[in-house]
Amino acid sequence: MTTPPTPPGKLGWRRAKVRENKDETGSAHTVFLDDEHWQAHEAGQHIDVRLTAPDGYQASRSYSLSSGPGEGPAITVERVDDGEVSPYLVDALEPSDEIEIRGPIGGYFVWRPDMGPTLLIGGGSGIAPLRAIWQARTDAAPMGVIYSSQTAQRVIFAEELTQARDMYVRVHLTREEHADYRHGRVGVSDLSEAIEAVKPQLIYVCGPTAFVESVSQNLVGMGIDPRALRTERFG
Amino acid sequence: MATRGFQGRPRTESAAVPPGQYVTDDFPVLTAGPTEYIDEADWKMTITDGTTSKTYDWQSLHALGTVDLVTDFHCVTHWTKLGSTWTGVPVAKVFEDAGVEEFEHALVKSYGGYTTNLPTEDLLEHDAMIAVAFEGDDLTPAHGGPVRLFVPHLYLWKSAKWLSEIRFTDDEEPGFWERAGYHNYGDPWREQRYYSD
Numbered sequence: 210m211t212t213p214p215t216p217p218g219k220l221g222w223r224r225a226k227v228r229e230n231k232d233e234t235g236s237a238h239t240v241f242l243d244d245e246h247w248q249a250h251e252a253g254q255h256i257d258v259r260l261t262a263p264d265g266y267q268a269s270r271s272y273s274l275s276s277g278p279g280e281g282p283a284i285t286v287e288r289v290d291d292g293e294v295s296p297y298l299v300d301a302l303e304p305s306d307e308i309e310i311r312g313p314i315g316g317y318f319v320w321r322p323d324m325g326p327t328l329l330i331g332g333g334s335g336i337a338p339l340r341a342i343w344q345a346r347t348d349a350a351p352m353g354v355i356y357s358s359q360t361a362q363r364v365i366f367a368e369e370l371t372q373a374r375d376m377y378v379r380v381h382l383t384r385e386e387h388a389d390y391r392h393g394r395v396g397v398s399d400l401s402e403a404i405e406a407v408k409p410q411l412i413y414v415c416g417p418t419a420f421v422e423s424v425s426q427n428l429v430g431m432g433i434d435p436r437a438l439r440t441e442r443f444g
Numbered sequence: 445m446a447t448r449g450f451q452g453r454p455r456t457e458s459a460a461v462p463p464g465q466y467v468t469d470d471f472p473v474l475t476a477g478p479t480e481y482i483d484e485a486d487w488k489m490t491i492t493d494g495t496t497s498k499t500y501d502w503q504s505l506h507a508l509g510t511v512d513l514v515t516d517f518h519c520v521t522h523w524t525k526l527g528s529t530w531t532g533v534p535v536a537k538v539f540e541d542a543g544v545e546e547f548e549h550a551l552v553k554s555y556g557g558y559t560t561n562l563p564t565e566d567l568l569e570h571d572a573m574i575a576v577a578f579e580g581d582d583l584t585p586a587h588g589g590p591v592r593l594f595v596p597h598l599y600l601w602k603s604a605k606w607l608s609e610i611r612f613t614d615d616e617e618p619g620f621w622e623r624a625g626y627h628n629y630g631d632p633w634r635e636q637r638y639y640s641d
Binding site: 439 | 445446447448449450451452453455463464466472473474475476477478479521522556557586620621623624625637638639640641
């Protein structure tokens with residue numbers, strides 16, 4: 210478990226303006242932000258978002274950046290029905306609204322081109338930081354993506370994944386059958402096939418806790434070195 | 445600056461929560477790598493100052509006597525859990541039993557390679573414990589069982605899961621998240637999340 214050095218400079222709150230609030234799947238939106246002080250980020254980093262109510266009450270949350278290193282800041286947020294912040298971001302936020310952010314943050318769940326062939330495994334909106342990573346891919350660092358979603362409707366970045374001819378892509382649906390996708394949970398045989406195809410040096414897994422636990426235990430059980438596995442869990 | 449249209453949850457007159465935190469009833473799992481699965485019978489932990497060392501297993505740890513602690517705890521990813529019961533052996537008790545020297549810094553290590561650092565006094569003069577149970581049940585592997593460190597007054601990444609070693613040293617050595625952009629100390633009440641906070 211090695212990590213890069215901490216960058217210099219202070220990590221303070223700044224105002225960022227919403228450029229676009231894009232509906233991806235109905236329940237997931239990508240919020241594109243303009244921030245004149247934004248410094249280039251690494252694939253896989255996150256930002257903190259802070260909202261302030263009229264009485265001064267504040268709520269803050271961490272969201273992975275879904276934009277690649279060459280792009281400006283964007284987060285892809287799934288609406289949690291009883292949530293406090295995500296319903297606002299998905300349903301209420303409009304272009305030219307301002308929110309406070311700080312970041313980019315994080316030096317572990319990040320990816321750089323010198324890391325070589327990489328397999329990305331995402332569940333639900335856990336695909337967000339993985340999208341930032343595949344945007345950074347190079348010829349020298351091929352990538353594979355395994356993505357588990359409940360339904361076809363909820364597959365985020367579907368078009369991008371379909372068009373990415375240079376990537377190994379397998380999308381699984383757990384709650385419905387669909388001609389374009391695999392049916393059922395990501396199992397050991399799916400993982401073996403992807404590892405055979407991509408020959409990854411690193412595997413990034415992000416998604417709901419149960420998904421990440423299941424996938425990472427299967428990988429360790431298959432003999433993958435735990436040090437080659439980076440995980441990010443939510444919920 | 446108010447955020448247009450944002451109201452937030454209804455305010456409750458609940459217990460004090462550190463700045464930037466929200467209260468959750470869940471106990472989310474956050475780990476940088478895969479969960480470690482270690483049998484109680486195989487678990488061992490070493491307390492060392494570099495010269496004197498003592499190694500504990502499940503029985504010899506329990507022989508020191510466990511206490512219950514009802515407390516709140518706070519994760520840097522913004523959630524706080526209120527009023528949970530933890531069971532474990534106070535770090536001060538293990539420290540005394542091991543007979544190690546009170547150097548200024550402690551480096552904590554986990555099975556799987558995770559590390560975290562904190563001042564020795566935060567292990568000895570607060571509620572820090574070597575925890576073996578949560579809400580009366582054995583700690584699950586995902587939550588750091590069979591044995592984890594629990595330091596409720598600092599952000600939860602200091603509470604290393606699958607505890608394997610506590611090393612007391614003269615020199616401070618930053619741990620895993622402390623080298624990856626997170627705060628060296630991590631006091632939730634001063635909102636010390638990231639390196640420059």
